[in-house]
Amino acid sequence: MPRFVVTGTDTGIGKTVFSAALAGALRAHYWKPVQSGLDDGADRDAVASLAQLPPERVLPEAYRLTEPLSPHRAAELDGIQIDPARLSPPDLDPLVVEGAGGALVPITRNTLYADLFAWWNLPVIIVARTGLGTINHSLLTVEALRARGVPIHGIAFVGAANDDNEQTIAAMGKVRRLGRLDRLDPLTPETLAAAFARGFAQEDFA
Template structure:
């Protein structure tokens, strides 16, 4: 019997497509979704976007531990709301089935002024699926992110590259980063549940992520 897949989706930068990849995984794995810290609530935040995109019932998502008003770094958004994020409130949901946890920003984004996102990931103890851009600039951001994860002995399942396919970056990232590129996702227009389902079937992620 296979162990249910539980993982953390983190990006190398802002707007690299973490939420799209998270939605892809939630749909493909039949997983629950959790965005523990949401900065900026326009459109219902990322939880609302996943629910709407996939047409999920509300019970398929776990409520955010923190819903912060401003679309800025979590530590500053919390301060602007008169809060200080408490890591004790960020424990994983009591769920033993498939779970996709989407982080707030990249690995070294501060959740508070003495606690980084990567510190919380280490506490969770789940493997990371790292989402990166496919094109120019991705080598530096991705290799630095992988180095930070390696230094903290956080396991990495692999990379998902978002954007138009690049002729060399996947090969270079695998060679220098030491982790596999599990999928390359082209832009989806329009972005829809049906389009994600097609990409899931083409990506091979179902095979790559099964223990």
Template sequence: MSTIVVTGTDTGIGKTVFAAALTGALQAHYWKPVQAGLETDGTGDAEAVARMAGAPSERILPNAYCLATPCSPHRAAEIDGVAIDLDALAPPAVSGPLVIEGAGGVLVPVTRTTTFADLFARWRHPVVLVARTALGTISHSLLSIEALRARDVPLLGIAFIGDPQPDSEATIAAMGNVKRLGRLPRLAKLDASTLARAFTENFALEDFAP
């Protein structure tokens, strides 16, 4: 197990929760290259992941770019007066596994000419696509899979978040020709202990070996 990229079909679907679960399960380092929206509450996903994964601070790597404006990174950077250098977004070298989390969906622009899917294609690390189970997930998931495959991004599988929808999950896996890794259920209490237990009960750690 080396580096795994976690991306999503949309924003606000639970991608960060899954990234935290995977970080904890692998005892991995965690890195989110671009964080936007810090002006909303002053904290970013790194802090949330550290808490939910129960990870020590030395395994939470600093963002390459921290942007205040809560919108797509390409626009947030423009508003904040920041120029994003794609060379600064090369995955860091660490000892042991590394979980990298993208921002929003796979085609969210990092700059005016580059999406996160384009970055993933440059990196060539295996990607886990996170999808919600709510209405609309079939189309969003299949479109995301197509966008990744069009760029020859190695797709490790799809992880679902939410209440069980067996037919939708099976349809996506079959039509997208992608491995269904598992599903994180909604948790009444979300902390490092409950998240670790939910991941262990619903995913097989060996599936995350590239």
């Protein structure tokens, strides 16, 4: 059964929406090990709603941190010490694990998300925007993951079609171009499921 980690090239690019679409398509368990920023609700609540997953498939975070900051700093402000040993993915299949922000976001002062991904040795899907700046951000993310021996399953784009950007990243980064998810308005479980089916091949996640 498939087990994937979802990371991004930046924050606010649609990683959680893609994670919801993927989890819904696979009827997977969803886990975000660290949630930073609670004022707007937890990402697992959004994923549960958008993916229409039963409660038992949306797993509680290992750490819930108050401020919408990098986990290492949010934990310090909350007086919490994050123990990376508590962040091992659960033994459940299928599984979608979502990181926070980009691959080089610090979890502690000594540990980056990319370090965790290397320890987990699960295939990683990189979520990238399609617009200006994405080539640089995407190729840097690919290099950072490969430098740590992280297996890259492919790259998923979010936004309006930009065929040259998408092709360039896939070719120069030597990564599989999985597909593209439109920005959706309205964003509902129905529009998200339809957009994922339109933009991606289910067999690429088997």
